[in-house]
Amino acid sequence: ELGGSSSSSSTRTDVVDWTCPGEWPLDQQCVLRLPDDLAKRANEGLESEGGAGDAKSLDLEIRADPQASLGDEVAGRRWKVKAWGEELRGTLVDLPCHVETHLLPDSDAGVPEVAYKTADVRRMLIVHRGPEPPGASRLLDRRSFKW
Secondary structure (H helix, E strand, C coil): CCCCCCCCCCCCCCCCCCCCCCCCCCCEEEEEECCHHHHHHHHHHHHCCCCCCCHHHCCEEEEECHHHCCCCCCCCCEEEEEECCEEEEEEEEEEEEEEEEEECCCHHHCCCCCCEEEEEEEEEEEEECCCCCCCHHHHCECCCCEC
């Protein structure tokens, strides 16, 4: 226990130490590309006063679909997505290069405006209504799944 003595020598198992050595679990992010009408709805939900940027305000369920792989595709590229009660499909593609996301602390926090790297982004989950994402025949390399 910090800042005092503890009479118990037991260790807490309900606390996760994110600073322990190994792969940082929170630095991998994925772009979620929704159809235009659903993207608008998601933005409205996240920007609303009640949503306050909370993803829990979205009615969104995403899970891998291992049976949906086509031919010799690598497993994990096809997903089932349920958004606001609508069943959709998702295709996980690799971006042509990795990009970084950054966080700018609140300006009223008294911290100089410095952007902090929060994650690497290497993949995008394209959510679509049809069997393939729009433009897949032109933009998707089926061998590498690079978009």
